[in-house]
Amino acid sequence: MINYNGNIGSETNLKLSHSNRGINYGDAVFETLRMTAGKLNFWEDHYFRLMASMRIMRMEIPMNFTMEFLEAQVHDLFEAASEEKKDSYRIKILVWRIEGGKYTPDTNDVEYLISYEKITNPFYTLNTDSYEIELFKDHYVTSGLLSTLKSNNKLLNVLGSIYAKENDYANCLVLNEKKQVVEALNGNIFLVNGYKIKTPPLEDGCLNGVLRKQIIAILSQLPDYVLEIESVSPFELQKANEIFITNVVTGIQPVSKYRKKEYTSVVAKELLGKLNVKVRLG
Structure with missing residues (x-):
């Protein structure tokens, strides 16, 4: 399941426009993080990096895009999906500028998508195989x-x-x-x-x-x-x-x-x- 602008549903039902700026111009940023036992690891660092990336990209940061809001959006997704929070997950928060315009966008407003996948180990392990x-x-x-x-x-x-x-x-x-x-x-x-x-x-x-x-x-x-x-x-x-x-x-x-x-x-x-x-x- 995914969280698309606060609407939680199946990823198979996600419909992105052919004019999506992330697809057409690479006009998007994302944050990949890890959740262990229901806790977002190093969440403050991830949040502030995402905000800094959006500012550098001259995206309009919504007033409700607080650290608490985005964390709640992640947890809402897991609750709706009935996932076990005791497990570990890789989470991706993707933010893109709303479609409109070509190289010069019509607006700096954004949309977001939160997705996840399960990770086997709850903590970091060392892979000592040939690399x-x-x-x-x-x-x-x-x-x-x-x-x-x-x-x-x-x-x-x-x-x-x-x-x-x-x-x-x-x-x-x-x-x-x-x-x-x-x-x-x-x-x-x-x-x-x-x-x-x-x-x-x-x-x-x-x-x-x-x-x-x-x-x-x-x-x-x-x-x-x-x-x-x-x-x-x-x-x-x-x-x-x-x-x-x-x-x-x-x-x-x-x-x-x-x-x-x-x-x-x-x-x-x-x-x-x-x-x-x-x-x-x-």
Whole structure:
């Protein structure tokens, strides 16, 4: 089931106009989050990122779009669907500008859609299976503010995922126009080299990830590590002891291999335990 502008019903009954601006112009933003035992994980961070994305996209934020309102809309959907709140779910909140106009919209008013799917594990687990990555160099991310948003302009990610599948890679890392490593196809990246942990800055065009923010907060409290938010060169990938990818659905995904270099997952395991504590404590 879905929640479409407060109306809850079957997704098979959803009818979107051929003039929908999200479909025609990529004029939409979304937020993906995780719910565990009826609680929206890191909800405040997700909410404020969604509001910031809408402001950057010059969408009109409705007066009733409060944190409490959207949270209630999510819970209303689950109650109508008679889903067990003790389970875990991946939730997506999609917002688009109301149709009208071509490149210049007739209005900045918005509509929204909330959907969900069940997740097996209530907390984050570490996948230690083989996870080989490669660089995707056919197209580049443009450094700047728009690249940090979760918009529905994901053509590069789609093409990169097809490239990874065709070449038997688990994931790919993408570059910006300055040939700096920005992120993975589905999350932010962290490089571990001894006691130093490095992640690209938002200015390089990486997604402003909620899990990225949480990992940075955890690392700031660990005296054994030094966090560096600096640009990453492709040459640094083979010098690192460890590389891991973060997103709100998977949590922390260690990379096992890049070209001839194989990695450990010691820091990823340590951070995963602390991340799950944050989830439990709220």
